[in-house]
Amino acid sequence: QKEVEQDPGPLSVPEGAIVSLNCTYSNSAFQYFMWYRQYSRKGPELLMYTYSSGNKEDGRFTAQVDKSSKYISLFIRDSQPSDSATYLCAMIQTGANNLFFGTGTRLTVIP
């Protein structure tokens, strides 16, 4: 079993839709959770960074962490064509050096 599982998609939605992206994980020691956005041929850029369980909102983006279910989500409201990218989840445990990444979900927002 992989440490982090992420549906690769691809996922296509119309402009203005609410998008839900998800990852599950197996290591209960993970404490820090991140979402990265990666445009084609570019390096990943950090979108959201959360610690432990709970929600965090930043503009149109909301990150949720449910440690009891080992499940994290990223919601994008009022999706825009510029949101079309691959979204990677990542996580790390306290005191560790290495992030564990999902394989990424490719999202296309259709105008």
Added chain:
Amino acid sequence: SQTIHQWPATLVQPVGSPLSLECTVEGTSNPNLYWYRQAAGRGLQLLFYSVGIGQISSEVPQNLSASRPQDRQFILSSKKLLLSDSGFYLCASGLAGGRETQYFGPGTRLLVL
């Protein structure tokens, strides 16, 4: 915030030739540094990480090596490239223990022919 520089942006090399990719970091000191490879349509594979000058940990056996000659400089090398070394190479910087997330550079696209 940190800025990660990588060069070159794109590289086409023949099989058997040497490789040197460089990464430098601004805006932080004593970072952990990372080299990842991303194959087309696949996730990030951690190749090497370094917690300090001269300290390199290898995650997978392969044809590549890494060095960290200065605090904010990380180099990925190969003596003889293989076709399977083609991919998108990303350098990242971060702090241990999740105290800060990892920031990525723009990447180097390597094509071995």
